[in-house]
Amino acid sequence: MSPRFTLDPFIEQYAHRTSSMLSSQIRDLLAVTARPDIISMAGGLPFTQAFDPEVILRTVRRVLEEDYAAALQYGPTDGYAPLKHSLVEVMREEGTVCFPEDIMITNGAQQGLEIITKIFINPGDHIIVEAPSYVGALNSFQSYQPRIHAVDMDEAGMIIDRLRVMLRELDAGGNHVKFIYTIPNFQNPAGITLSTERRAQLIEAARDYDCLIVEDNPYGLLRFEGTAGPTLRSMDRERVIYLGTLSKIFSAGMRIGWIAAPHPILNKLLLAKQSADLCTSSFTQRIAHIYFSEEDWRGQVRRLLEIYRNRCHAMLSAMDEHLSGLAEWTRPEGGFFLWASLPDYVNTSEMLASAIGMKVAYVPGSGFFPGEGGENCMRLNYSYADDEMAEEGIKRLAKVIKREVSLAKALGLDKRS
Ligand SMILES: Cc1ncc(COP(=O)(O)O)c(C=O)c1O
Structure with missing residues (x-):
C-alpha cells in the first residue's frame, strides 16, 4: 500500500470493490497535462469547437420556448x-x-x-x-x-x-x-x-x-x-x-x-x-x-470527419517522419486514437515523467490491460491537436524515445528481452 493511502483515515471502511479504484501515479502525472505548455496526446476529447454556437443556441431556445417546465422536470x-x-x-x-x-x-x-x-x-x-x-x-x-x-x-x-x-x-x-x-x-x-x-x-x-x-x-x-x-x-x-x-x-x-x-x-x-x-x-x-x-446533423458529422481525417493524417505523417524504426503503430480508419508499440525493453509508464519534462504527454499502455501487458505501448489521441501541434508533439516524443532507447542500450537492457 502506498503511503498516500495510509493517510486516508477512512481506509478501513471502504468496500472491497473500491480496491481497484485507487488513484495511480500515472493519473496524477496525467493531471498536469492540461497545462497549456504541454502538448497532450493523452486526452480523448471530441473537438467541440467545430460546432456552430448559433445552432446550439437556437436548439436550446426552442426547447425552452416549447415546454420549459417539462425540460426542467x-x-x-x-x-x-x-x-x-x-x-x-x-x-x-x-x-x-x-x-x-x-x-x-x-x-x-x-x-x-x-x-x-x-x-x-x-x-x-x-x-x-x-x-x-x-x-x-x-x-x-x-x-x-x-x-x-x-x-x-x-x-x-x-x-x-x-x-x-x-x-x-x-x-x-x-x-x-x-x-x-x-x-x-x-x-x-x-x-x-x-x-x-x-x-x-x-x-x-x-x-x-x-x-x-x-x-x-x-x-x-x-x-x-x-x-x-x-x-x-x-x-x-x-x-x-x-x-x-x-x-x-x-x-x-x-x-x-x-x-x-x-x-x-x-x-x-x-x-x-x-x-x-x-x-x-x-x-x-x-x-x-x-x-x-x-438540424443538419449528418452534415456536421461530415465536417467532423474532415477534421479528424486531417488530424489523423497529420499525426501519421509526423510519425512516419520522426518515429520510423523507433516504434510501430496502427493506422486507424476512423475514431480518435492510435496505438504505438516501442521496443519491448522500453517501459512507457516509467518514460512518462521524462515526456512530461519535454512537454509532451501520452497514455501509457499498461492501464488498458486488466492484467499484465502493454508496458512498452502507448495510446495517442489525434482528435484534439491541430496539425502543427501534432507535428511538434511527435517530434518531442521521438526525442524522448530516442533518449530512453539509448539509455536502455547503455545499460544493456535491450539484450535482456
Ligand atoms: C469505448 C468507449 N466507450 C464508452 C465511452 C464513454 O462515452 P460516454 O461519453 O458516452 O459516456 C467512451 C468514451 O471515451 C469510449 O471511448
Whole structure:
C-alpha cells in the first residue's frame, strides 16, 4: 500500500470493490497535462469547437420556448420518447434496424457499461475483453469483481481463434462467460476495427458458448476511410447488447447515450438505472432531440470527419517522419486514437515523467490491460491537436524515445528481452 493511502483515515471502511479504484501515479502525472505548455496526446476529447454556437443556441431556445417546465422536470427512467425515435435514425445511419421500444437512454455509454455490469456480474463471474481495452469499461467491470480474461488483437481485431480456445478452456473448467465486451470500430485505445469476417465468427463463438456480447460503438459513425462492417447488433438482436452515445457526434457534455437490448434485459436495466439516477436529464434529451430531428446533423458529422481525417493524417505523417524504426503503430480508419508499440525493453509508464519534462504527454499502455501487458505501448489521441501541434508533439516524443532507447542500450537492457 502506498503511503498516500495510509493517510486516508477512512481506509478501513471502504468496500472491497473500491480496491481497484485507487488513484495511480500515472493519473496524477496525467493531471498536469492540461497545462497549456504541454502538448497532450493523452486526452480523448471530441473537438467541440467545430460546432456552430448559433445552432446550439437556437436548439436550446426552442426547447425552452416549447415546454420549459417539462425540460426542467424529472422524466421517465427509460428516456424521453421522441429522442428514442431520433436515436433509431442515428442507428439506421450505420445500417442497424432498431425500434424505439428496444432503447433505453442513459447518462452516456459509460452509465450503460456500469448498469450492464451491475445486473450481470457477481464477484468471481467470468467476462472476456479485448487486449487492450477501454479503461472506463475495465474500471466499471472491476468494481463488480469479475474475473476478466483478455484476448489479443491483431490488425483485424479480436483474434477469434484465441477467443475460442479461451471459451473452450473456461467451459471445460465449468465456467460460463457472462459476456464478451468489444469495441468493434476504431477501438479505444488501439484504433483497430474488427473485420466483417471476424464479426460473424465472434457471433458464432458467442452462440456456441451461449454468451452475451456487449457491443460498445461510440466511434462507428466517425469513419473517415474504408467501408463499414455491419454492427454486431444488426447480426444478432437476441445476443447483442448495443451501447451508443451522442458524445462523439454531438456533445459529450450533454451526457446522452443509449442501450439497445433484448426486452427482458432492458427491464432489468431500467431498475438498475432507476436506483442510480432516476432519469437522464430531461433538458439535454430535449436539446438532443431537436438537434437530431431538425438540424443538419449528418452534415456536421461530415465536417467532423474532415477534421479528424486531417488530424489523423497529420499525426501519421509526423510519425512516419520522426518515429520510423523507433516504434510501430496502427493506422486507424476512423475514431480518435492510435496505438504505438516501442521496443519491448522500453517501459512507457516509467518514460512518462521524462515526456512530461519535454512537454509532451501520452497514455501509457499498461492501464488498458486488466492484467499484465502493454508496458512498452502507448495510446495517442489525434482528435484534439491541430496539425502543427501534432507535428511538434511527435517530434518531442521521438526525442524522448530516442533518449530512453539509448539509455536502455547503455545499460544493456535491450539484450535482456
Ligand atoms: C469505448 C468507449 N466507450 C464508452 C465511452 C464513454 O462515452 P460516454 O461519453 O458516452 O459516456 C467512451 C468514451 O471515451 C469510449 O471511448
